[in-house]
Amino acid sequence: MDNARDRIAVALVALLMDACSTNPAATKPSLPPITPIMLPPTARAADEAMLEGRAWAWQGTYFAGKETIVPDQPERYTLEFRRDGRVQVRADCNRGSAGYTMRANQSLTITQAATTKMGCPPETKGDEFLRELADVDGYDTAGRDLVLTLKEKAGAMRFAPLAK
Numbered sequence: 001m002d003n004a005r006d007r008i009a010v011a012l013v014a015l016l017m018d019a020c021s022t023n024p025a026a027t028k029p030s031l032p033p034i035t036p037i038m039l040p041p042t043a044r045a046a047d048e049a050m051l052e053g054r055a056w057a058w059q060g061t062y063f064a065g066k067e068t069i070v071p072d073q074p075e076r077y078t079l080e081f082r083r084d085g086r087v088q089v090r091a092d093c094n095r096g097s098a099g100y101t102m103r104a105n106q107s108l109t110i111t112q113a114a115t116t117k118m119g120c121p122p123e124t125k126g127d128e129f130l131r132e133l134a135d136v137d138g139y140d141t142a143g144r145d146l147v148l149t150l151k152e153k154a155g156a157m158r159f160a161p162l163a164k
Contacts, residue, residue, distance in 0.1 A: 051081040051102070051139070056146050056159035061132050063155035069128055077129050078162055089133070091126035093118045098133065108139045108148065132157055 058077035060070035071077050080088040087100045087110060096115030102108050112134045120126055136157070138149040146159040 050141065051146070052083055053081075055080045055162040057162040058129060059145070059158040059160050061128070061150075061155055061157045063150075064153060069125060069132075071125050071129070072123070074160070075162060077125065079133075079159065087113075089113045089115065089130070091115060091129045092124040093120040094126055102139075106138050106140055108136055110134060110136045 056079045057074040058071055058079075059074055060068055062068050076090065076092050078088075078090040081100060082088065085099055085101065086097050089096050089098060091113070094115040094117065096113045098113035099111040100108060110133050113130050115130065132150065133148075135150045135154065136148045137151045140147045140149065142158070144161055146161075148157040148159070150156060
């Protein structure tokens with residue numbers, strides 16, 4: 001009889017051990033696959049194509065307080081957006097580059113540009129140009145022109161395509 005009890009006890013212990021040793025990872029439900037609605041929106045390819053591959057000449061900045069800054073020689077203040085997330089900048093006699101990020105809803109940010117430090121003429125508008133670029137928060141078009149909007153609706157910078 002002890003032999004039967006021992007067999008039942010061993011079988012009961014084995015059954016309990018099997019029940020306790022189930023893999024909890026195997027019983028957890030798996031995560032759903034990533035769907036397009038879960039991904040943050042990005043800029044449309046058409047928007048990127050509109051900005052990239054051409055040079056833009058600064059026509060002026062128009063501030064909400066009615067102040068306007070217009071360069072004497074727009075071709076000396078240019079932008080060229082590249083596919084690698086960089087924008088080539090010419091600010092009068094200085095040249096450099098900055099990073100840019102496009103997002104949905106025509107959102108655009110441009111980092112502070114790193115430029116050469118040439119001594120430009122006193123009438124240069126290079127510093128204002130670079131300062132305003134760092135305040136950009138969006139973009140739009142007006143005909144063939146590119147309009148970069150400034151943070152807090154402070155104004156807008158207008159650019160025309162530069163003939164190559």
